[in-house]
Amino acid sequence: MTRPRTLYEKIWDAHVVERRDDGTCIVFIDRHLVHEVTSPQAFEGLRAAGRTVRRPDLTLAVPDHNLPTTPRRDASGNRIPIADPMSAKQLEALEANAPAFGIRYIDDAAPEQGIVHVVGPEQGYTLPGCTLVCGDSHTAAHGALGALAFGIGTSEVEHVLATQTLLLKQSKRMEIRVEGDLGFGVSPKDVVLAIIGKIGAAGGTGHVIEYTGSTIRDMSIEGRLTVSNMSIEAGARAGLIAPDEKTFDYLKGRPMAPSGADWDAAMDWWRSLPTDDGAHYDTRVALDAADIAPNVTWGTSPEDVVPITGSVPDPESFAEESKRAAAAKSLDYMGLTPGQRMEDVAVDNIFIGSCTNSRIEDLRAAAEVAKGRRIADGIKQALVVPGSGLVKAQAEAEGLDRIFVEAGFEWREPGCSMCLGMNPDKVPSGQRCASTSNRNFVGRQGPGARTHLVSPAMAAAAAVTGKLTDIREMMG
Amino acid sequence: MEPFKQVEGRAYPFGRKNVDTDVIIPAEFLKTISREGLGEGAFKVVRAEEGNVFDDPEYTGAPILIAGDNFGCGSSREHAAWALDDMGVRVVIAPSFSDIFSSNAFKNGILTVELPQEAIDRLMEVAATDPITVDLDNQVVTTPFQDRLEFPIDPFRKSCLLAGLDEIGLTLESSDAISAYEQKITADKPWLKPEISA
Numbered sequence: 189m190t191r192p193r194t195l196y197e198k199i200w201d202a203h204v205v206e207r208r209d210d211g212t213c214i215v216f217i218d219r220h221l222v223h224e225v226t227s228p229q230a231f232e233g234l235r236a237a238g239r240t241v242r243r244p245d246l247t248l249a250v251p252d253h254n255l256p257t258t259p260r261r262d263a264s265g266n267r268i269p270i271a272d273p274m275s276a277k278q279l280e281a282l283e284a285n286a287p288a289f290g291i292r293y294i295d296d297a298a299p300e301q302g303i304v305h306v307v308g309p310e311q312g313y314t315l316p317g318c319t320l321v322c323g324d325s326h327t328a329a330h331g332a333l334g335a336l337a338f339g340i341g342t343s344e345v346e347h348v349l350a351t352q353t354l355l356l357k358q359s360k361r362m363e364i365r366v367e368g369d370l371g372f373g374v375s376p377k378d379v380v381l382a383i384i385g386k387i388g389a390a391g392g393t394g395h396v397i398e399y400t401g402s403t404i405r406d407m408s409i410e411g412r413l414t415v416s417n418m419s420i421e422a423g424a425r426a427g428l429i430a431p432d433e434k435t436f437d438y439l440k441g442r443p444m445a446p447s448g449a450d451w452d453a454a455m456d457w458w459r460s461l462p463t464d465d466g467a468h469y470d471t472r473v474a475l476d477a478a479d480i481a482p483n484v485t486w487g488t489s490p491e492d493v494v495p496i497t498g499s500v501p502d503p504e505s506f507a508e509e510s511k512r513a514a515a516a517k518s519l520d521y522m523g524l525t526p527g528q529r530m531e532d533v534a535v536d537n538i539f540i541g542s543c544t545n546s547r548i549e550d551l552r553a554a555a556e557v558a559k560g561r562r563i564a565d566g567i568k569q570a571l572v573v574p575g576s577g578l579v580k581a582q583a584e585a586e587g588l589d590r591i592f593v594e595a596g597f598e599w600r601e602p603g604c605s606m607c608l609g610m611n612p613d614k615v616p617s618g619q620r621c622a623s624t625s626n627r628n629f630v631g632r633q634g635p636g637a638r639t640h641l642v643s644p645a646m647a648a649a650a651a652v653t654g655k656l657t658d659i660r661e662m663m664g
Numbered sequence: 665m666e667p668f669k670q671v672e673g674r675a676y677p678f679g680r681k682n683v684d685t686d687v688i689i690p691a692e693f694l695k696t697i698s699r700e701g702l703g704e705g706a707f708k709v710v711r712a713e714e715g716n717v718f719d720d721p722e723y724t725g726a727p728i729l730i731a732g733d734n735f736g737c738g739s740s741r742e743h744a745a746w747a748l749d750d751m752g753v754r755v756v757i758a759p760s761f762s763d764i765f766s767s768n769a770f771k772n773g774i775l776t777v778e779l780p781q782e783a784i785d786r787l788m789e790v791a792a793t794d795p796i797t798v799d800l801d802n803q804v805v806t807t808p809f810q811d812r813l814e815f816p817i818d819p820f821r822k823s824c825l826l827a828g829l830d831e832i833g834l835t836l837e838s839s840d841a842i843s844a845y846e847q848k849i850t851a852d853k854p855w856l857k858p859e860i861s862a
Contacts, residue, residue: 205838205841205842205845206838210818210819214835214841214842216846216849218856219858225741226741228697228698229697229699229742232697239832245857245858246857248858274695274696275695277695277697278695278696278697281697292860312858313858313860318856323740323742324740325738325739340740340764340767341741341742341764341767342742342768343768343771344767344771347831350835350836351832351835351836351839351842352842352846353835353842355820355835357818389737390734390737393734393761394763421738423737423762425763443859444858444860453853453855454856489682491682510680510732511681513680514680514682609691610691610692610695627684627686627739629686629687629738630684630687630709631686631691631709632686632691635690635692635708
């Protein structure tokens with residue numbers, strides 16, 4: 189009888205190539221997603237050292253960060269030049285590096301193109317029990333399917349390209365258990381914001397988080413992707429959710445997933461992955477779904493979370509001196525005053541998109557709110573950016589694009605867009621944005637931009653009223 | 665990579681907590697295809713503040729940076745480590761670091777030193793007027809006032825930093841083990857190879 193193990197330990201054990209005395213392991217990487225921002229220096233490093241890509245057959249390259257969300261081809265199918273020469277150069281580098289090293293490249297106008305973290309699950313490239321990395325911290329998203337997935341830096345990208353492995357030490361194990369039914373208007377985004385608000389932006393540092401409990405089990409795969417995606421915002425490099433029948437139903441028949449006898453063999457292994465009874469977690473956290481309200485952020489760290497019915501906190505109310513100083517600075521940057529009701533905060537911009545909330549269920553939730561309504565007069569920009577070309581096509585087939593356009597939103601091409609504004613989609617300095625993205629950092633959505641993180645339905649509601657709004661009031 | 669031994673010099677008494685990599689280097693500077701020259705964009709938002717430590721002539725060229733909890737959180741961008749390196753920073757001292765930042769820093773020969781908040785408070789005080797010394801071999805931070813602050817470090821990282829080792833070269837020494845693993849997986853889990861072709 190072997191010791192009971194967690195999901196994380198089972199995946200880890202299956203991927204150790206070699207273990208050194210100090211516990212550092214060479215860990216095999218089954219899947220490597222590559223995008224244009226964090227890869228050029230890695231390919232350059234390979235060239236300089238005369239190295240090749242060890243397993244191009246496990247590697248997939250997709251451009252996403254720099255792509256404009258306006259049309260990419262003209263009426264005759266020719267590429268419309270990208271205005272920013274730096275963006276264009278970075279995209280050209282990936283387009284050249286991928287074939288030069290034998291890597292499959294999904295180009296900017298392919299229907300499968302999208303944000304890497306939307307593309308991986310959607311294509312069935314992401315599988316339970318696999319190790320998956322990408323030079324992007326939101327790689328944590330893929331853990332929703334039971335993959336051990338985490339973001340890496342460019343030196344590690346180069347290391348994986350050259351060796352298909354990483355040198356790692358096992359992380360600590362944290363269980364975050366959420367039990368109960370979510371209230372009306374409360375979404376997976378609100379759950380993960382509540383978690384980060386509870387444990388803090390460094391609460392998960394050094395850990396891999398496994399999300400458990402009935403609330404997580406009852407979520408759709410897309411909802412789970414939203415939760416796992418923001419694990420990094422709590423400091424954890426990876427999130428994990430045990431694969432179950434929903435996971436298998438989601439994956440079956442996807443283009444890059446196993447099929448036939450291979451599928452059956454894979455299922456045998458996948459079913460053995462969930463955490464054993466009695467397995468040990470280093471840290472355990474519990475939340476009650478009934479306590480979770482639709483949430484918004486008030487500051488410049490994702491831990492700065494309050495329910496929409498709450499108010500901007502007084503920096504003096506924090507116990508720690510460093511948090512008091514940080515909160516005062518945040519409020520100054522955000523242009524908010526202590527005691528101000530969140531529902532009184534007027535917004536100028538709306539962003540519905542990002543690897544956190546750009547999948548079809550997110551767009552449906554936002555469209556349900558937008559349907560038959562109009563965005564408020566004060567809204568300067570309201571973007572809906574689907575996570576991939578396939579999400580976009582599905583939304584158009586359901587008529588969601590027309591709902592958004594009739595309500596006054598702009599319906600765009602897929603990419604990372606206004607989550608970080610590496611393309612032309614930015615929040616102007618001093619303006620405020622209700623955003624379904626993952627980071628409210630200073631300058632994240634553009635220099636001087638003020639971000640409030642919310643769910644897709646809450647973003648659509650803010651668009652309609654022109655201020656942060658309790659979705660339960662509007663739709664209840 | 666240059667071997668890392670001991671660093672002595674002034675330290676930026678920055679002190680803030682939750683310094684994310686968007687603050688260390690904003691997205692507008694990520695469009696480069698090179699590792700060089702990123703110091704120019706480092707801490708752009710902070711530098712817009714009057715009296716900030718980075719533009720204070722007192723600390724020009726300081727090789728050490730002192731910060732609060734959770735330094736380097738957020739985006740995995742290694743550009744943050746490249747930017748610090750380009751500024752001439754060889755050591756960051758804080759109560760805690762994000763896992764990805766710490767790994768990126770290490771791979772660029774930058775040492776991340778974890779010390780408790782009291783030690784950080786003391787070093788912030790010293791840094792305002794005097795240099796400090798970080799000795800990796802003996803794992804200790806010292807000041808001209810006889811402070812001796814010992815810090816832990818992963819032994820593997822320590823030996824790599826001291827020797828200036830190329831990690832990829834090191835892993836490639838285990839090529840046979842990697843090949844053996846690949847053969848075993850191909851036999852045991854043939855379904856694991858994704859249905860993609862270039």
